[in-house]
Amino acid sequence: MRVYLDNNATTIVDPAVEEKMIPFFCQMYGNPNSLHQFGSETHPALKRAMDQLYSGINAKDNDDVIVTSCATESNNWVLKGIYFDKIKTGEKDHIITSSVEHPSITAACKFLETQGVRVTYLPVNSEGVVEIESLKEAIDDKTALVSIMWANNETGMIFPIKEMARIAHEKGALFHSDAVQAIGKIAVDVQDTGVDFLSFSAHKFHGPKGVGGLYIKDSIPLTSLLHGGEHMGGRRSGTLNVPGIVAMGEAMELAVKYLEYEYKEVTRLRNKLEDALLEIEDVFVVGKREHRVPNTILASIKGVEGEAMLWDLNRYGIAASTGSACASEELESNPVMEAIGADADLSHTALRLSLSRFTTEKEIDYAIIHIKEAVKRLRAISSTYSYAPKNHKSGL
Ligand SMILES: Cc1ncc(COP(=O)(O)O)c(C=O)c1O
Numbered sequence: 239m240r241v242y243l244d245n246n247a248t249t250i251v252d253p254a255v256e257e258k259m260i261p262f263f264c265q266m267y268g269n270p271n272s273l274h275q276f277g278s279e280t281h282p283a284l285k286r287a288m289d290q291l292y293s294g295i296n297a298k299d300n301d302d303v304i305v306t307s308c309a310t311e312s313n314n315w316v317l318k319g320i321y322f323d324k325i326k327t328g329e330k331d332h333i334i335t336s337s338v339e340h341p342s343i344t345a346a347c348k349f350l351e352t353q354g355v356r357v358t359y360l361p362v363n364s365e366g367v368v369e370i371e372s373l374k375e376a377i378d379d380k381t382a383l384v385s386i387m388w389a390n391n392e393t394g395m396i397f398p399i400k401e402m403a404r405i406a407h408e409k410g411a412l413f414h415s416d417a418v419q420a421i422g423k424i425a426v427d428v429q430d431t432g433v434d435f436l437s438f439s440a441h442k443f444h445g446p447k448g449v450g451g452l453y454i455k456d457s458i459p460l461t462s463l464l465h466g467g468e469h470m471g472g473r474r475s476g477t478l479n480v481p482g483i484v485a486m487g488e489a490m491e492l493a494v495k496y497l498e499y500e501y502k503e504v505t506r507l508r509n510k511l512e513d514a515l516l517e518i519e520d521v522f523v524v525g526k527r528e529h530r531v532p533n534t535i536l537a538s539i540k541g542v543e544g545e546a547m548l549w550d551l552n553r554y555g556i557a558a559s560t561g562s563a564c565a566s567e568e569l570e571s572n573p574v575m576e577a578i579g580a581d582a583d584l585s586h587t588a589l590r591l592s593l594s595r596f597t598t599e600k601e602i603d604y605a606i607i608h609i610k611e612a613v614k615r616l617r618a619i620s621s622t623y624s625y626a627p628k629n630h631k632s633g634l
Pocket of ligand 1: 309
């Protein structure tokens, strides 16, 4: 059996989405900008896809939704665009973000610091969420942009976006949210929250990889990252990724359609898995369930090194994550765990389990059995963990 519990890394393409995109590879493969029928026959599908994207996040007609290659591009675009438009011009000098953003935000901010930008990385509380007060303290008249994620990729914790956007606006700053881990899991409404920019990525909501988007409220001017043939209304050059756009539109419509299912059924399965984990001694889960998106659990299993757990589960066909980059030979600690102030033991024993609407009860039952067995096996050989003798009559 193969059980995929790493949906915050990427998701399976919904077969309905795949079906919609296939004709645009070998049948309707024209360049939409060409003047012949090969080009023009792609237009109705592109129009439909853009409508689906607008409607999925509740954008208005005078907003822009620009298709990008991924959310990494969208995030970089906002930060660097603001740098060119508001900071290099001398108008402002400051960007605020959080200490638990995806590297596509933090690495871009680190780069901007080398260009003289003042960046504040807001701390998070023990649940991994930025407190409103810390934003109020950090923001000043020179703040150009506040960029805070909608939901965290490691913990699944949801951030108070609406209130943060309001605080940013009161101080004359623009507000961006990386909503990559929110779309398809909870409702994302750009008008209700008042965000100015919003990033998303199709492969996180059952669309294909290599296509994402950036929402821009009221078509606010933002210096382009990609100059060239003036595609996307001159905002982003590059021949349109027709299959990708068609697929992302369809995936967005389905993401909204299945929200109710996410709230009920994905939450139920996630809670079942989480309850089973918490039956194990010395297991800690980050953040209250009701504050998280429906699909995510970030647990720490004392005495069980995250990587060892992944290897063990992988032998049984179960895919999970430690949440760390795993790019080095060394055992990585989970960066979000570190940001919430968890000790080294908790950070090194992180296990992220993320479900999707394609996860079945049978898969969860199978995962529960094998996680419990893996914990027993790995703790038995752990040099740091020993089962403390239980003394329920400790008062005697
Ligand atoms: C919160 C968040 N932002 C941005 C990204 C980057 O998305 P993409 O793979 O489309 O570049 C990810 C991917 O893991 C993410 O989880």
